[in-house]
Amino acid sequence: MSAPSNDAPGMHGNRSRTDTGRLREKRGDTHVGTIEQMYDRDFGVRSDMRLDTLLQREGAKSLNDLIHGE
Secondary structure: OOOOOOOOOOOOOOOOEOOOOOEOOOOOOOEHHHHHHHHOOOOOOOOOOEHHHHHHHHOOOOHHHHHHOO
16 A cells, blocks of 8 residues: 655645644644754744744744745
8 A cells, every 4th residue: 555645736744634624733832843854944943942932923823824924
């Protein structure tokens, strides 16, 4: 049996979905260093900072907004 492919171009890894089919939010307790490695980005903060803290600091609503600067 082959591994499931990503749902969309540019999507990193496989993420679970809600009952309505939308991708689940990335957990807020994920370390920023993990995100930086996954997306080859440098947010200029300590790698052990939590994602929810960075989102609050930057005024972003989601990881997608943070990465794409929306």
